[in-house]
Amino acid sequence: MSQIRLINIVGARPQIIKASAISRAISKYFSKDIIEILVHTGQHYDRELSEVFFEELEIHKPDYHLGVGSATHGHQTAMMITGIEDILIKEKPDCVVLYGDTNSTLAGALAASKLHFPVIHIEAGLRSFNKIMPEELNRIMSDHASTLLFAPTNSAFKNLMNEGFRPENCPPYNIDNPKIYLAGDIMYDNTLFFAELAEKKKANIFEHLSLERDNFILVTIHRDTNTDNVDRLKEILVTLKKIAEQKAITFVMPLHPRTVNSLKINLESLYNELNECRYIKIIPPVSFLEMILLEKNCRMVITDSGGVQKESHFFKKPCIVLRKETEWVELVKNGTAMLVDADADRIQEAFGKFSESHNTLEYPGFYGNGKTAEFILSEILLLFEKS
Ligand code: UD1
Numbered sequence: 128m129s130q131i132r133l134i135n136i137v138g139a140r141p142q143i144i145k146a147s148a149i150s151r152a153i154s155k156y157f158s159k160d161i162i163e164i165l166v167h168t169g170q171h172y173d174r175e176l177s178e179v180f181f182e183e184l185e186i187h188k189p190d191y192h193l194g195v196g197s198a199t200h201g202h203q204t205a206m207m208i209t210g211i212e213d214i215l216i217k218e219k220p221d222c223v224v225l226y227g228d229t230n231s232t233l234a235g236a237l238a239a240s241k242l243h244f245p246v247i248h249i250e251a252g253l254r255s256f257n258k259i260m261p262e263e264l265n266r267i268m269s270d271h272a273s274t275l276l277f278a279p280t281n282s283a284f285k286n287l288m289n290e291g292f293r294p295e296n297c298p299p300y301n302i303d304n305p306k307i308y309l310a311g312d313i314m315y316d317n318t319l320f321f322a323e324l325a326e327k328k329k330a331n332i333f334e335h336l337s338l339e340r341d342n343f344i345l346v347t348i349h350r351d352t353n354t355d356n357v358d359r360l361k362e363i364l365v366t367l368k369k370i371a372e373q374k375a376i377t378f379v380m381p382l383h384p385r386t387v388n389s390l391k392i393n394l395e396s397l398y399n400e401l402n403e404c405r406y407i408k409i410i411p412p413v414s415f416l417e418m419i420l421l422e423k424n425c426r427m428v429i430t431d432s433g434g435v436q437k438e439s440h441f442f443k444k445p446c447i448v449l450r451k452e453t454e455w456v457e458l459v460k461n462g463t464a465m466l467v468d469a470d471a472d473r474i475q476e477a478f479g480k481f482s483e484s485h486n487t488l489e490y491p492g493f494y495g496n497g498k499t500a501e502f503i504l505s506e507i508l509l510l511f512e513k514s
């Protein structure tokens with residue numbers, strides 16, 4: 128078999144981090160078999176949401192950068208589709224690899240499937256069953272345009288079966304005869320790989336932020352339902368400030384620019400109060416190695432992020448989820464994550480419960496063996512041997 132040419136498409140922060148697991152496994156184990164071409168749509172463009180990950184995680188610079196930037200969903204996705212289509216026509220890859228559920232994922236799925244390039248979807252099958260979320264539409268459409276679908280969890284695999292995907296399909300696989308896998312999660316691979324490096328390279332973050340290990344709460348908020356709804360954002364932040372002051376414990380908040388923008392525009396006086404509160408530290412987004420250290424050393428995580436929910440589990444920390452529902456249902460069933468929506472009473476209740484019970488919680492391995500990227504790449508190679 129000659130080398131296969133794989134196009135990796137990224138755009139948003141978590142995708143750059145996820146793609147690093149695949150790039151690393153290609154250079155380590157598959158460099159003779161696979162040529163990787165990296166496309167960055169430019170959905171995220173601030174240094175701390177993009178460039179920092181290329182430098183820190185040692186990912187090679189994108190071969191193509193579309194520089195799409197921020198826009199409404201339709202405009203942004205359309206610009207990405209146009210740019211990706213041009214690249215696909217020029218490069219004629221063997222397959223296109225997509226991650227997660229962002230507009231960059233959807234654009235890649237539409238551009239590639241319409242040109243009949245096989246789509247490989249990593250993080251397939253996750254569902255919130257809430258189609259108000261842009262990510263839910265992106266996921267469903269991307270899954271149904273894919274040839275190989277790698278589900279990270281049992282529930283994601285079952286969701287695919289419930290939508291008509293059949294595990295018994297036989298090769299040759301294609302968009303009408305797709306293959307679904309229960310593969311594990313490449314973010315578990317990444318966390319295992321980078322945790323040690325983080326201690327070596329970034330341990331000064333505690334001094335830099337004047338934090339004591341095991342004596343702070345980590346908070347991230349970026350989901351559109353929270354940032355764009357002023358009442359929800361206010362209820363969440365007023366409640367967190369109240370808890371921080373009552374318990375006299377520091378809350379560290381590396382906030383997405385979207386959240387800070389909304390605070391500055393819609394809730395200026397609350398933003399000022401938060402910045403003046405001795406127990407609240409609003410900081411710019413941190414690098415992945417720094418984030419890993421914050422997750423590993425905090426007492427508890429409070430978040431609306433998908434990735435951060437899982438990483439709290441990797442580091443055995445309870446997680447309060449500022450959403451109505453989650454795709455990572457196993458964490459809620461396990462009792463180590465609690466869904467609280469943006470409800471002040473539920474946030475306080477969950478904080479109280481986890482403060483008392485954190486020593487008795489258990490964190491089973493839901494997310495594979497840390498070698499998911501290798502598994503995915505070996506299955507991609509088989510696609511071309513058998514077809
Ligand atoms: C996107 C994904 C979301 C993912 C998140 C990861 C979609 C629909 N959403 O959400 O699923 O969880 O990335 O972080 O794809 N902005 C900046 N600088 C940037 C990028 C964005 O300031 O570098 C601001 C802009 O005001 C922009 C807003 O953030 O309008 C939203 O950015 P966008 O990429 O549309 O969505 P995210 O909220 O980042």
Ligand code: UDP
Nearest residue numbers: 140141381412413414415418432433434435
């Ligand atoms: N992350 C990071 N720095 C931050 C916040 C998050 O490196 O300041 C990482 C986090 O560790 C996780 C990923 O970004 O791996 C999650 O991305 P995000 O929360 O933006 O999106 P989601 O996972 O919800 O799509």
